Amino acid sequence: MYKITENINFLKPYHDFMCTLLKAIRISSKRNPHYTKGELKVNMILINPNVRDILNRGVLLDKLYRLKECPIDLCKEYGKFVRRYRSILNGKWRGRSKFTDISTEEFKEILIFLYENLLKYKTFNNAYFTTSTSLDDFRAMMSLNQVCPYCDITKTNKDIVSVDHFLPKANFPVLSIFPENLIVVCKACNEVIKGDTIYLPIAHPYYEEVSSYFTFVVNENENNEFKIEIELNNTNSQLINDKINNFIKLFKIIDRYEKYMTAELHDYRTGVRKSAIAELKGIARFRSITHDDIESCTYKYFQEAIIDNKELKRAMDGSKIKNDYINQIVKENDYQNDIEYIESHFFGFISSKQ
Ligand SMILES: [Zn+2]
Known part of the structure; x- marks a missing residue:
């Protein structure tokens, strides 16, 4: 990719x-x-x-x-x-x-x-x-x-x-x-x-950065199952769209991701929450935690979870979908669940004062 x-x-x-x-x-x-x-x-x-x-x-x-x-x-x-x-x-x-x-x-x-x-x-x-x-x-x-x-x-x-x-x-x-x-x-x-299958036209990893032409959209249902879709950039040419679609189809990306990446994405999100909790615990040793502390800390760790470094992207499995997933959460301000989860760790310790 x-x-x-x-x-x-x-x-x-x-x-x-x-x-x-x-x-x-x-x-x-x-x-x-x-x-x-x-x-x-x-x-x-x-x-x-x-x-x-x-x-x-x-x-x-x-x-x-x-x-x-x-x-x-x-x-x-x-x-x-x-x-x-x-x-x-x-x-x-x-x-x-x-x-x-x-x-x-x-x-x-x-x-x-x-x-x-x-x-x-x-x-x-x-x-x-x-x-x-x-x-x-x-x-x-x-x-x-x-x-x-x-x-x-x-x-x-x-x-x-x-x-x-x-x-x-x-x-x-x-x-x-x-x-x-x-x-x-x-x-x-x-x-x-x-195997011996090929669809043409197709993107080729020596010539194209496939990952830069689309975004994964991750939809989670009540059973914590992920449905994954591809959103092609609207600046792509028709040729690029065809090449990317064939690439995704050839390597059965959607099926494989829904099968194998769901647990990874859950773990990745849990990891972000854990980092935020660890920092807040450190702060809690000195003073009471406010709701604002939790919000800003959560936001900070989600931002940090996005990998920008090109070298690191290829050193980590699933970095494309993890990045898109976290970006989606940040963009849609969708971390109410995360905040509630983190708050539950500080139950009774949250100061109502700012
Ligand atoms: Zn492979």
Whole structure:
């Protein structure tokens, strides 16, 4: 829900590798339509000498060489999808991937293989990165003390996160190692909720601060159950509204929040009340507490509960909804219940004098 500000260029070498491979395939077939595996290897090394060690792995070279038979001009296809990546997200370009029928199944698998296997090869990582575990490093860097950029519910750490292909690799196999398509998120969002689904147009956490385009409206009924709604900013464009709505829908935000965030919101509010009570107890040691004391103290702690610091927002789970909830209480002056609750702790001790 918050924009990812970490260095997304970290994975750029994946893109560089892809360019080397696709260029080599193009050059090889231009020079000799019946080029051999050896020629492909030589041409790749000519473009980037660093790949020499990587290509010593027979399996990898075999796979890459199989791409020669691919009926799709991969170089063109990759270039098109990379250049128009943001247009796809904006729903402005409906160019369908050509990897749709059964004849391309094998080639699709090879592209996915690059993500699932190549990125784990030590030789690959040694050639392109300073350590031998680029994907792990990426996971660690992106998840350190942060909440999931999709749901804002789950605090991530590198052992329990997964790397999502924002545009699913099943439908967009050419983007299987495209850095801007790889996002570190919680497992629930990636593996349980999203899977291979995507709605377009959609907001993307590398480009948009989703949280800034809408407000959660929290309605509580008599049974202390929360009904949550989304209020889009009236300054949003239609495109942004569509992108935000699809984001909320894709990650089932409303359902999940009503299920999992209710108790959190209760606790958060209780925490604010407790802080106010603690301060008032301190004052009560020296003098009687007035109704005004309670009111101003309650107001103060609600104000302080709103997190403005961007860094802190991503360090705390559910900070977007907690902020909106507290803001709503402050704006609507809706803390009569809180004041009554706090007053009950000072029953008999409240001075009627100001
Ligand atoms: Zn998540």
